[in-house]
Amino acid sequence: MEWIFYTLAFLIATAISGTAVYALYWSSQHGQLRDFERGATSIFDDQEPVGRMTDHFPVPRRKS
Amino acid sequence: MNRGPLIFLGIFLALAFSWTGIVLTNQIQYGRLTPFYDQNEGKTFPDKPSGLAERGRLVYQDLGCLYCHSQQVRRPGFGADTERGWGDRQSVARDYVYEKRVFLGTMRTGPDLRNIGARQPSADWHYLHLYDPQLTSPGSIMAPFRFLFEYHRVVGERSPRALTLPADYAKQHGLDRPGYELVPTPRAEALVAYLLSLKDTYEYPEAKPYVPRRPEGAAR
Amino acid sequence: MASASSLAASLNPGTPPDTGSRAELSEIDASARWPVIVFLLSALAWLLIGTVFAIISSIKLHTPEFLGGYEWLTFGRARTAHLNAVVYGWSTNIAFAVAFWLMARLSRARLRHAGLLVIAACFWNLGVTLGVIGILAGDSTSIEWLEMPPYATPLLFVAYALVGVWAVITFRFRRTEHIYVSQWYLLAALFWFPWLYSIAQIMLIFEPARGTVQALVNWWFAHNVLGLWFTPIGLAAAYYFIPKVLGKPIHSYYLSVLGFWSLAIFYNWAGVHHLIGGPVPAWVISAGVAASLMMVIPVVVTGINHHLTMVGSFGALRYSPTLRFVVFGAVNYTLVSLTGSAMAIRSVNEITHFTHFTVGHAHQGMYAFFTMVMFGSVYYILPRILLKEWPSASLIRTHFWAVAIGVTLYWVDLEIGGWIQGLQMNNPGIPFIEVVRNTMPYLFVRSLAGILMTIGHVAFAVNIVWMLGARRPAGATAPTLFHNPPAVPAR
Numbered sequence: 001m002e003w004i005f006y007t008l009a010f011l012i013a014t015a016i017s018g019t020a021v022y023a024l025y026w027s028s029q030h031g032q033l034r035d036f037e038r039g040a041t042s043i044f045d046d047q048e049p050v051g052r053m054t055d056h057f058p059v060p061r062r063k064s
Numbered sequence: 065m066n067r068g069p070l071i072f073l074g075i076f077l078a079l080a081f082s083w084t085g086i087v088l089t090n091q092i093q094y095g096r097l098t099p100f101y102d103q104n105e106g107k108t109f110p111d112k113p114s115g116l117a118e119r120g121r122l123v124y125q126d127l128g129c130l131y132c133h134s135q136q137v138r139r140p141g142f143g144a145d146t147e148r149g150w151g152d153r154q155s156v157a158r159d160y161v162y163e164k165r166v167f168l169g170t171m172r173t174g175p176d177l178r179n180i181g182a183r184q185p186s187a188d189w190h191y192l193h194l195y196d197p198q199l200t201s202p203g204s205i206m207a208p209f210r211f212l213f214e215y216h217r218v219v220g221e222r223s224p225r226a227l228t229l230p231a232d233y234a235k236q237h238g239l240d241r242p243g244y245e246l247v248p249t250p251r252a253e254a255l256v257a258y259l260l261s262l263k264d265t266y267e268y269p270e271a272k273p274y275v276p277r278r279p280e281g282a283a284r
Numbered sequence: 285m286a287s288a289s290s291l292a293a294s295l296n297p298g299t300p301p302d303t304g305s306r307a308e309l310s311e312i313d314a315s316a317r318w319p320v321i322v323f324l325l326s327a328l329a330w331l332l333i334g335t336v337f338a339i340i341s342s343i344k345l346h347t348p349e350f351l352g353g354y355e356w357l358t359f360g361r362a363r364t365a366h367l368n369a370v371v372y373g374w375s376t377n378i379a380f381a382v383a384f385w386l387m388a389r390l391s392r393a394r395l396r397h398a399g400l401l402v403i404a405a406c407f408w409n410l411g412v413t414l415g416v417i418g419i420l421a422g423d424s425t426s427i428e429w430l431e432m433p434p435y436a437t438p439l440l441f442v443a444y445a446l447v448g449v450w451a452v453i454t455f456r457f458r459r460t461e462h463i464y465v466s467q468w469y470l471l472a473a474l475f476w477f478p479w480l481y482s483i484a485q486i487m488l489i490f491e492p493a494r495g496t497v498q499a500l501v502n503w504w505f506a507h508n509v510l511g512l513w514f515t516p517i518g519l520a521a522a523y524y525f526i527p528k529v530l531g532k533p534i535h536s537y538y539l540s541v542l543g544f545w546s547l548a549i550f551y552n553w554a555g556v557h558h559l560i561g562g563p564v565p566a567w568v569i570s571a572g573v574a575a576s577l578m579m580v581i582p583v584v585v586t587g588i589n590h591h592l593t594m595v596g597s598f599g600a601l602r603y604s605p606t607l608r609f610v611v612f613g614a615v616n617y618t619l620v621s622l623t624g625s626a627m628a629i630r631s632v633n634e635i636t637h638f639t640h641f642t643v644g645h646a647h648q649g650m651y652a653f654f655t656m657v658m659f660g661s662v663y664y665i666l667p668r669i670l671l672k673e674w675p676s677a678s679l680i681r682t683h684f685w686a687v688a689i690g691v692t693l694y695w696v697d698l699e700i701g702g703w704i705q706g707l708q709m710n711n712p713g714i715p716f717i718e719v720v721r722n723t724m725p726y727l728f729v730r731s732l733a734g735i736l737m738t739i740g741h742v743a744f745a746v747n748i749v750w751m752l753g754a755r756r757p758a759g760a761t762a763p764t765l766f767h768n769p770p771a772v773p774a775r
Binding site (some may be wrong): 005036038040042043045047048049050051052053054055058059063 | 676680
């Protein structure tokens with residue numbers, strides 16, 4: 001009776017691996033794996049552009 | 065990497081893969097492991113724990129003994145578990161089939177306890193050790209479990225389980241009042257019953273005892 | 285906070301996604317205010333509580349009579365209370381706070397339905413409180429990383445369900461075309477954690493598996509809490525803050541993709557390395573060892589990304605508190621993970637298993653990596669959601685140096701002591717009591733390291749409370765750092 005479980009486990013494993021491989025193939029066909037530079041700069045914008053540091057220790061305020 | 069469903073699928077598959085492999089496959093492989101029936105002795109091993117030992121297991125659990133003590137003997141040649149006398153053989157999965165909660169443990173601040181029932185079969189030793197580990201093991205860093213004991217007036221006869229403390233210790237700690245005794249509470253009795261039940265001293269086809277060549281003067 | 289009807293609208297699959305413009309950063313930050321503050325303050329409280337239990341446990345190990353008469357503080361319970369307070373109290377609360385803010389920022393949309401998150405915070409913290417009290421009272425399950433008694437866990441589930449609903453809505457109504465790398469890690473972490481926790485609860489507590497299958501479930505669960513919940517959130521933060529603070533895009537975005545997927549596949553299987561030599565099938569142990577070694581791939585890849593982004597800008601560490609903490613964390617991520625891969629090798633494991641080495645390693649991961657990255661995140665996030673500046677730079681510096689030195693001392697000390705302990709334990713000629721005696725100096729030093737870390741935590745707490753109480757400077761629309769930042773040297 002055990003062979004039923006083992007067959008099932010094998011089929012599930014194959015299904016999972018197969019889906020994963022297909023997903024990778026689908027990604028490459030649909031442009032998911034291109035244009036990485038746009039991704040890297042997506043966290044910057046006009047307010048906080050590339051080249052500007054956005055953090056600093058607090059400077060003590062002078063009483064004015 | 066811009067499609068939500070795609071990322072979700074990958075994430076799901078990653079976890080499904082490991083769950084299938086680590087959990088499901090092993091559950092199939094040995095999740096229904098049964099005790100071994102020994103023809104010669106006419107009984108099954110391992111022994112089912114007694115009711116008192118099972119209550120003791122709960123005390124072990126609630127006091128967190130597992131965080132200093134492991135309960136698994138590694139195979140000879142991998143570490144010195146058998147050489148230290150912590151077991152005759154490596155622990156195998158079948159040893160744990162009756163355990164409602166398995167306490168393999170991951171720290172050996174204290175010694176492995178898998179076979180403590182065989183190594184130290186004296187209940188009195190265990191009571192003393194639990195009351196104040198310094199009594200039996202000077203220099204130990206184990207916590208004292210005085211709250212598992214009661215110091216009360218003797219009623220009728222002295223309890224057979226009363227602890228016999230060394231005279232100077234008793235004097236130093238005010239435990240030498242005449243007509244008084246130090247006894248374990250039911251929790252302590254259960255815990256010690258549990259500890260004494262920890263002995264994998266039988267063999268299975270998959271695990272034969274190992275006879276170590278003990279070097280001269282080896283300690284436990 | 286949105287009303288119930290708008291929540292219904294968000295949940296309705298028919299509602300079209302917003303096609304409006306991206307929100308201003310300051311708007312996003314303002315919308316995240318309440319959830320972040322509630323989770324942050326809860327996290328802070330648990331950090332202090334967890335630290336108290338840590339010190340108590342540490343002292344008890346070298347001075348067992350310390351508070352020895354109290355049953356509720358016995359080492360087995362105090363240490364467990366510490367672990368649960370810092371894992372489910374501090375680490376998870378702060379993970380939520382940082383994750384929500386990051387998701388709002390990365391979605392470029394105002395944080396909606398903040399009320400859901402605030403309610404979730406209440407349930408989560410109620411659950412953890414009940415859990416920790418339960419542990420001290422003696423209801424611990426003694427399942428590592430799952431010790432909170434079953435009466436606490438339903439509250440955690442309710443909290444997480446609310447978080448899950450919120451996460452799906454936020455992701456659905458995002459206004460970016462691109463899903464940044466941090467977002468993948470956050471979504472993955474938010475998805476993985478409840479599955480891990482649920483399966484562990486079912487297979488260990490409600491319908492316990494038989495025998496050592498329990499151990500496999502336990503360590504699949506516990507190690508994955510580290511690798512699939514805390515690590516992704518820590519990495520998400522590092523991948524956002526290092527480039528953001530520097531104003532420099534991440535070194536190689538392609539490597540981020542590789543790093544993410546290799547982590548997803550390999551980390552899952554590594555948990556079995558806690559059972560090397562144990563009574564489980566040899567093949568699964570070998571698979572765990574193999575996966576632990578394969579982890580070198582995502583770790584090196586992520587390391588290259590983080591560290592090469594920093595190259596040329598190390599001077600910035602002088603100016604940015606966030607960068608200090610996050611880079612410290614990222615460096616330790618690389619180190620601790622490589623150590624972990626090494627520890628999975630059987631000949632190394634023979635020595636380190638069951639020793640203080642593992643404890644040192646665990647703290648390097650959860651503290652020197654994860655907690656430090658979270659500290660850095662708080663230093664960035666809080667001024668922006670409150671529109672106030674940190675009151676004291678000296679407190680920040682005190683915090684940083686105290687915990688940086690403290691945690692480094694901690695893991696170096698325990699790894700050295702643990703290594704020696706392991707070598708001696710494997711020598712049957714050395715009596716066990718002597719092995720224990722030889723660990724004592726290392727246990728003392730650990731307590732000292734812990735005290736140093738406590739000082740840092742106090743500095744942190746004081747700064748936060750001070751900042752919350754301080755009045756916002758008149759006319760401020762953004763923290764001083766957005767406009768007229770002090771001059772920093774060019775990259």
